[in-house]
Amino acid sequence: MTEDARDVMDFDVVIVGAGPAGLAASIQLKKLAAEAGSEISVCVLEKGSEVGAHILSGAVVDPIALNELIPDWKEKGAPLNTPVTSDRFYVLGPSGALRLPNIGMPKLMNNHGNYAVSLGNVCRWLGEQAEAMGVEVYPGFACSELTFRDDGSVKGVVAGVFGIAADGSHKGDYQPGMELNGKYVLLAEGVRGSLSKQVIAKFELDKGCEPQKYGIGIKELWDIKPEKHVPGQVTHTMGWPLGRKAGGGSFMYHIEGNQVAIGFVVHLNYKNPYLSPYHEFQNYKQHPMIKEVLEGGRRVAYGARAITEGGLQSVPKLTFPGGALIGCSAGFVNVPRIKGSHNAMKTGMMAAEAAFEAIQGGREGDELVDYSQKYRDSWVYKDLWKVRNAKPYWSKFGMIGGLALGALDMHLSEKFGFSFGTRKHGKPDHACLEPAAKHKPIAYPKADGVISFDRLTNVSFSATNHEEDQPVHLALADPDVPITKNLPTYAEPAQRYCPAGVYEILEEDGKERFQINAQNCVHCKTCDIKDPAQNINWTVPEGGGGPNYPNM
C-alpha cells in the first residue's frame, strides 16, 4: 500500500491529545453548538491505549475551569471526591524538617477549595462526557505528521500508522494511517508535544519570548495503611536531598482509597551531568518523615512526565494558520502552585470558542486571533502574571534567596498588582548542563526494595509496553554524538536523566556503544529537552504503545 491509499476523514475541528486541554476544548465546542442549535463535528486523537493511560500529574486540582465547563460536575459523578483538608510546606534537612507557617505563604498558594485527585481518572470521566455529547474520541491513535494546505496552513494530521518494522519495511499488518483534516487543528499534546514542537519551529511561534523551561516529575502511587491515611492532606517539601545540586521539591497527596500520590520534581536547568533525578526521588523517600508514611504500605504504580515551568514569559504565540496550541503544548503551568490542569482546560475552552465563532462565520484554515485576545483578557493570564518572577528568582538565587524574593514578588503582585518587572529565564535547560570535568560523580545509595526501588523494577509498575519490531521512536539526528561528544564532555547524562533506564553505554569488544531500550520509554520527554546536543528527537511510536497508567 502507498501513502496515497490513506483514508481521509474531514471534521470541523481535529484535536490532538485527550488530556484536560483537548477534552475541555471538545466539550466546549459541543456545548456551544448545542446552545446555538447547530452541529459541529469534533474528533480527539490520543496515543495512549485508552484515555488517561498517558496522563501523569500530581494532582491537586483547582476546579475553576471545570466549574465553568460542567457546572453540575458533582451530580454527574466527576471523580473529584477528596477536598483538600490541610496544606503543609516543609524544608527538609537530612533527618529533620522545618514546617513553614501557612500564614507566610502568598494567598494564591492556599489549596482551600481544591481537590486531591487522579488526573488520569478525571480525564477518563471527561472523555465519557465528551463522547456522550457526540465527540469522536479515538484512543490508540498516535498523530505522527502534520498535513498542510497549499497556502501553508495546517490542514490536519496523519494518525494510526501501524505495522512498520524496525528496518523500515512494511509488515503484514501494515496500515498507512488516516488523514484527519479539520477546519482548525488544536494541538493539546501536553508538555513538549512532538507536533507542537514542529509547529512552533515552522511558524516561529516562540520568537521574542523567553525559552520554555521544564522540570521532570517522577511519581509513585502507594497503598498505605488506613491508620496513616489523612484524606485530603497535601504536603510539599524543598531542601534535602537536592540541597544546592538542583532546584525542585516533592509532593505527597492523600487521595481517595487509602492511597498517597508521592512525587518529586527536579528543575531541568541543573548543571551537574552526574545528577540522577530518579535517584534523588528514591533518596527523598528515605527521609524519616516520608518513610514513616510509606512503611507498611506498597508501591502500586510508577511513572514520570516533564512539566512546563517557563510560565508567562515563555508562552509562545498561540495561533498559527489553521490551528492553535492549547494547554501545556504552549505551557500554562503556574509553577509555585504546581498547577496547570485548570489553565490547560480554560485555554482549551477559549480556543474552542474562537474556533466555533470562526466556523459559524464561514472561516477555515486562518488564524484564530480571537483566542490570543481571550487569553490576554482571561484569569489564566492573571494567574500566570502574579507568579511570573518566582521561577527566575529560584534559578538565580537558589532555595532560600529565591524563595524569599519569589514570595515577596508574589505578595506584591497579588496585593497591589505591583512587582519588579518581568525577569528573564536566560538559557534553555539543555544549555545549562556543565562539563563533567567541573563536577564529581554522585554516589547514590542502593535501593532497599522496600521504600526505594531500582529503575527497571519501577518501570514494570508503569505497565509500559511497545511493539518491539518498529523503528526506534527516539530518533538521533547524528548517531555518533552520544559516544563522540556527550560521553567525553558530559559523561553522557542520558544514562541518568532518563527515569526509565532507556539509555545505556555498553562496552563491546573494548568499544563503547550507545544502547536505546526504546520499549521502556514512559513518554516523559526529558531526553528531548535535556540532551545537551539537542540530538534526540522524541517522535510518536505506534499508537497504544507507552505506559498504561491506572489512576496517575
Ligand SMILES: Cc1cc2nc3c(=O)[nH]c(=O)nc-3n(C[C@H](O)[C@H](O)[C@H](O)COP(=O)(O)OP(=O)(O)OC[C@H]3O[C@@H](n4cnc5c(N)ncnc54)[C@H](O)[C@@H]3O)c2cc1C
Ligand atoms: C509530576 C507532575 C505533577 C503535577 N501536579 C499538578 C497538580 O497537582 N495540579 C495541576 O493542576 N497540575 C499539575 N501538573 C500539571 C498538569 O498535569 C498539566 O498542566 C496538565 O496535565 C496539562 O494538560 P494538557 O491537556 O495540556 O496535557 P496532558 O495532560 O499532558 O495531555 C496530553 C495528552 O495528549 C496525548 N498526546 C501527546 N502527543 C500526542 C500525539 N502526537 N498524538 C496523540 N496523542 C498525543 C498524550 O498521550 C496525553 O494523553 C503536574 C504535572 C506533573 C508532570
Ligand code: SF4
Ligand atoms: S527515553 Fe526520553 S521520553 Fe522516554 S522515558 Fe526516557 S527520557 Fe523519558
